[in-house]
Structures are given as structure tokens and as C-alpha cells.
Amino acid sequence: MLGIPLFLHKQCCVMTERRKQYPFDHAEKKWQQIWETEKTFRCLNPGDPGFDPSKPKYYALDMFPYPSGEGLHVGHPEGYTATDIVSRYKRKKGFNVLHPMGWDAFGLPAEQYAIRTGQHPRITTERNVDRFRHQLKRIGFSYDWDREVNTTDPDYYKWTQWIFLQLYNCYFDEETRKARPIADLEAKGLSGKEIDEKRLAYVAEVPVNWCAELGTVLANEEVVDGKSEVGGFPVERKPMRQWMLRITAFADRLIDELDGLDWPIGIIKRQRDWIGRSEGAEVDFKVAGSGEILRVFTTRPDTLFGATYMVLAPEHPLVDQLTTDSQREAVTLYKEDVSRKSDRDREEAKEKTGVFTGGHAINPVNGEQIPIWIADYVMISYGTGAIMAVPAHDDRDFEFATKFGLPIVEVVQRPENQSGDGCFSGQGVAINSPLIDGLPTAEAKSKIIAWLESEGAGEMKVNYKLRDWLFARQRYWGEPFPIVWENGRHRPVSVDELPVSPPDMDDFKPTGTIDPPLAKATDWVRYSEAAMRETNTMPQWAGSCWYYLRYCDAQNSDRFVGKEAESYWLGGGNHGGVDLYIGGTEHAVLHLLYSRFWHKVLYDLGHVSTIEPFHKLVNQGLIMGEDGRKMSKRWGNVVDPLDVIAEYGADSLRLFEMFMGPLEQVKPWSTKGVEGVHRFLARAWRMFMEADQEGEWKISDRIQESEPTKGQLKVLHETIKKVTEDCESLSFNTAIAQMMVFVNELTHEPVRPLSVLVEFLNVLNPFAPHITEELNEQLCAHFPSLGNRTIADQPWPEWNEEYLIQSEIEFVIQVNGKLRDKMTVSVDIGNDELEKLALDSEKIQPFTEGKTVRKVIVIPGKLVNIVAN
């Protein structure tokens, strides 16, 4: 195995040599070095020396990555390349462009690694960040690295904690629908306890997904099949004291204020669905033979007369009290049964189950007694955990009633055009409902709600699927809360104590109890004689909620973002907010919702100038492995951008990322495809350069300071137009195709006018910044008339429609919509003449012979269609 056959080895070297069709390796490193040392893409803020206030601003943002131990794969730079092209394009269009990058670096993997190895998460995090930064720099992105942020940096999380204190120190005012300082409440004379109940950051005892093995609570989406997603450890539901954020107060605004946003409709819809607003009524049912009241939520109060039984969630607090002795055993068994089922089991159960409690409730509209059942198709976590069952008009109730032989009473007349029997859950006209008979559903609803309200038996109610945000984690590697506890009460630390840094520890293992690892740092926890520090940390979402704000003014040590910087980068322009935000769909709901929530609070408190943070959002599609499977270690199909760069160069990588297909689409990686765009760049190179006898590259003799021909101007201006429009619409794949067309044409020209080639370098530059700068430099050295300049500084060229006009146009002649002939005629030919030419065409004759020409349609500049039969 030791002796590698020599010929193989040799062939291998030859392969590498042959692929370097132009000296990309040297040129790319050179220009990256220049950009680094000269801070070419440094972006100035208002007030900075040299800042040009006359330019419009453009903020192009990437979703910043979690710097994992694996490094980037070629999927990551897809969105980054898109924003980088737009950034470089906009700079050339005369914008001040903010294009930053940073690290979402708190998180579980670094902590898990620390638990296994004892190595401090700061060390691994730093190493991973270095690797990510190195990879990104090798791709040649035009980030302003002076604005790099890292959520684990004390200068950063200081302000994360500061924002938490803003949330802690304000409440939601129902009247103005705005966050207000709690000073308002103090002025009104509310007690400390009453105020604590209104804060946007509050403490509550809530059931959580507790994973003892990981020693932390998990979000619902981190629990799969009743086990932790990471490690597969058992997860149990248990009530725990937790920090919560009152996002539900903003539910309506989070829906309504989506309106002006330029987001994919799918994402808007998912946000709406997640918030899950539904309008209806809460109705009180008295429990027969006791003073208890059972409250239910329904979106169809108009069907109240059809409620033939009631169902409580098995976990409902009144179940035990309602259960009669004869049913007690069955109820207890059922509850045990349900508690053993995982959420997944419960969801997948096809057959409805449930038991009768023995108790009865009284329907407020007609005084009828209806049986009370418990069943696991009713969830304790939604509405009131109890429903009135209307089997005639609800599919689930219908299924349940049919199975258990419960009565079904129709109270909505289905419209005549909708036939069928069984359950009807649509809108119709109320029947068998004395108070509302004959009314269509909408009116019936409002009348019955008015009646309930007058009787004190219910009220209109809006329910949301959205829950308050569980904001605490039992972890080490996260932002500590700037909170201390004294005599069972919490209070904030003073702002000048920020940042509250995590203590240095060697042992990051979970404590084995519900106490977070920070509890082990007893010196740190003891804040004073009487007060103890909060030992929970914030979830990873916290740092990513506001990083786009910090980029505006990343070095500011007095404020989370300077007022002027914030209002310039986020407030200016036609709309507010980030002008372009590109990232994956995996953040369609949570990250974007949480960010929007914080932003709105900061807006209400006067700290930011827009109601929404992200004006335009685009999701890039996943890049699959070459085998069509998702890129993962498991399949061994992961492609490292650095390997691609070593073989074909960064420009080829960038170009191929964009050439694969539409940005939003899922598409597979292809090494052959990279070779394709690499060949294109090599052809572009050879359009400028040729190798002399010694194999040295020099400017081609065919490039001359000559007048361009009409044809050359035409293809150039077509290219400028196409690339400009495609940059605006993010259709980079077709922009590249057009540039290929340009190179194919110009390559064949015996003389290539300098002016034409220079403009081409301008449009190619945002896509392939290294090769274009290198060629430009060579041109400048050879043609003194160009002066000494860089391509990135040159303005984006305008296209001239005049050059696009052709003197002769090829017309298509159709008979009955089918292509039969083509002819080339002068552009200024009249429609009548064209029509005549078409009818007289020899090739057309056979198709019109013996037929009557009914109509001739002439589309100027395109075609003639003869209708004949």
C-alpha cells in the first residue's frame, strides 16, 4: 500500500496543472490581501470623516451562522454570495452599503463539547469562529470586518442583557397597544407584586420539557418522540419556575404589521399561522349539582343549541371533582393511560378515545343537561382546555359522538348547493336554535354573543396559538440574566454592572438536579449578604434577536446602537429596516418572530425608528449533495468551499453558487457544473490575455482603443441591461448566462474595443471580483488612458436603448398559430405591408390554399398570425 504507482502520481499533478487555465490562485490571494489591508469595504457611518451623506443607503444582511465545529459547507455561501453580489452592485450604483457578518456563538454544541472534554466553550468557540472567518475571507466577500459581532463577546451580550432589562422594565398598555415603562404603573400606585405580573419579562411556574440527562429544558421542537433531539435522552413534562417573555401581548401587532413587508407569502402565512389568531366566544356552563363553572372556548357560538355533550382535557383541574364514584375507576385509568402516551402517540392516534366522568353541565341557552366526558383530543394547552361538543357541525366531535353513541342535533342548515350527509362544518343558516333561527352564521354568532354577555354567561374572546416565550435555559454557555433574588423577590442589577459575565468554571456538567450549572459557582451566585444571582441563562435566540442593530454601530460602548447610526441604516429610504435579508426557511417562524417582537418593544420605547426590522426577506433554497441527498457527514457528500477554491478558485465557486438555478430553489451540487463556470472565467480571461512564447500572460493584441461596431455595442448593452435587471430581481443565474453570451460573441471578434471590454469587467465584477480586478489592473498597466483605478470604484454602466434597436427584425409567420415561415424585414415596415408579405410568402401558400383568410394578427416586432379556414 505504500508505493503509489508513479504514473498515477504524475497524472494527478498534471490534472491540477491543467485545470489552472488562468492564474486565479495568485490573483485571488493578492486581491484578498489588498482588501484586507486597505479595508476596501470599510463602511462609514454618519459623522465619520469622509462619510458622504448625499448617497442613499443600502443594508444587505445575511443570517449570521452558528460557528459549528464542522466549518462551512458549500450550502452556506449561497445566500452570502447573493447578498455580496447585491452589495458590490449597489456600491457601484452609488449607495452607501452596509454589509456585515458575525457569529451566533452561544449554543449547546460548544457546551456539550465542554462537558465531554473539560475544554472551556470560549476556546472551542474562538477556534470555530476563526475557521469560519478564514473560510469566508477566502470566498472574497466584501464584508466590513470592522463591524464583526460575536454574541458571546462581553461587549455584545452586555447589550443583550440591557435589552432584557428594557423588557423587564416595561409592560404592555392595552389601550395604546404599546410597550410602556413600568414607571407608569408605579405612578398609578400599583404594588410591586401587581407590577411583576405585568412586566414583559416575568417569572412563571410553567410545564416544561425537562431533560434530566442534558440537565436543561428543551423547546418543543427539540423534543422528538418524547426524547431529546440531541442524544435521544428521555424528556418529561414538569412544572418549573421560568423566565418568560410576554410575546402574546404583541400577537395582534405581529400579525397586522406584517402588511407592508416584502416577504415571501409562504413565510408571512407561516407567521400568521404560528400566531394562530382565532375569534370566538368563551361560554360558561354551570356544573349540575355544584356551584362550579366550566368555561369553554368556541369559534362557533352559533352552534350552542347543538352542543350535546362537553369534553375536558384529561389534565383539566376540575376533572376529579366532577367525576362520580361509579366512573372514578374508569376516569383514573384513562388519565393514567393518557399520561403514559407521548405527544407523538397522542397525535398519531387514529381512533378517538375518552370516558364519561358521570358529571353533567347545563347548557346556558336552553338549560339542558349534557354529559361531561374527558378525551385526549382536547388539549389542556389551548383555549380553556374544555370544549362544548357540537357533533353535527364539527368533524372531531362527530367522530367521537358516533363512536360513543352520543346524540347529534343539527342546528345549521347547510346551503342548498352543498349536499351530503353526516357532519357539516361550514357556514349556513341557524335552525333548531330559538334565539337565532333563520340567521346566517355570521349574524347568528354576534347575536348569541350579545345574548351571552347580557346574561353574564359568556363573552367574545380572541384566542391565539402563540404562547408566551419560555426564555430560560439551564445552561452555562449563554447570557446570564442581569437579575438577583432577595427574599424570594427578583430585581435587576444596576445598568452599570453590565455585562454580567458567566463565572469561570472547569466543570460544565449538569448538576443532576433542576439547578443549572451556574449554581455550582457558589461565589458568583452569592451577590451580596442577602441576594443571590439568577442562575438560568438566556436561550440562543436572545443574541440573534438584535444583531442586525449592533452592526449599524458595532463599536459603540455607550449605547446598544447609536441613535444617528440606527436611524441612518434602518430608518432611511422609502421604507424602514434592513433592505435585503437573506437566510434559510428554518428561521421562518421563531427567529423572525422573536426579532420582530424585540424590535417592536424597542420601537415603543423610542430606541429604534421603525416598527419592523426587515423590509425585504428572501429564503435561499437548500443546496443538496451531488447525490441528491441533503448534505451531511452521514452521507459523506459534504463539499468544503476551500476544496472547491483550491481547485477552481473563489470566483468559480461564487459564480457556480449563483449559476445553479434560481436562488430560492432547492438544487443539487455538481462538480461538472463548477468546471463549466470555471471554463467560462478562463475564456473571459483569454478574451483579455494571451500567453506568449515563454508562457507568460500578456494583454491580447486584439484589444485596441478602437470604435466599437454596432454589433459589439448591441451585445454589450444587452448584457448591461440584463445583468442590471437581474441584479435587482436576484435572478443571478440568467445574468451569468447573458455574460456567457457576451464572452462567446466577443471571443470571435478579431478586434476587441477596449471600451467594450472595460464595461464588461464592470458588470462581471460583483460576481467575480478577483479576476475582474486582476484584468483591470493589467489593462491599466497596458493602456495609460485608463489611468490607475480599481473596478470596484467604477460606476455601474447604464445601458442605452438606442444600441438595442435593430434595423432588421426577423418576423415569424404563423398560420392558425403554427409556425410556418420566418422573414427578415426592416424595422420600419408598416403593418399592412408586412401582412401582404406574409400572405404572399411561398411557404405560406400551401397552408392557406383553398381556405378563406378570416383575420390577420400582426404583433409589431414579433409575428404575423394568419387565421384561415
Add this chain to the structure above:
RNA sequence: GCCGGCGUGGCGGAAUGGUAGACGCGACGGAUUCAAAAUCCGUUGGGGGUGACCCCGUGCCGGUUCGAGUCCGGCCGCCGGUACCA
């Protein structure tokens, strides 16, 4: 089940209701070469014809239109999201 998105050559993909398949990959043929690689030129949706040309073709069925990949209705398939939300 429900809600999105998408079905176009061997493959990735182009096509303001107006020449379907731009551009790229692959394949085939040729030039160059001792030979190869690289490069350059040509062909490349299917079928028929010596040929000029002809017929068929954008998942399937129907509709609107002078004209449909594109618009409308109904199906089928794939991908993503979501799930007893009362």
C-alpha cells in the same frame, strides 16, 4: 387531512399570453497533437424523409384565446410546512 411550492431534453435550468428548450453540463463527430489533456469548430427533444421539409412534444384531462409551458377548472405525482387549535 390541511396549507404552501413545484412538475419543461440524458442532467441543472431559460422563456412580459407570441419562434419551447437561452446558458451550462453530459454525449457524439471533427480540427490540433506522435498520442493525450487543454483549446477550437460542429451536432445534440422524439419520430419520419435522400432532401427542401413534415408530424409529435412542457405530468394527465378539459376550457378561455387568432395563439397557452404561461391564464381558468378538474385530476395525478414530487418536495416543504403543519397537525385533533375547538
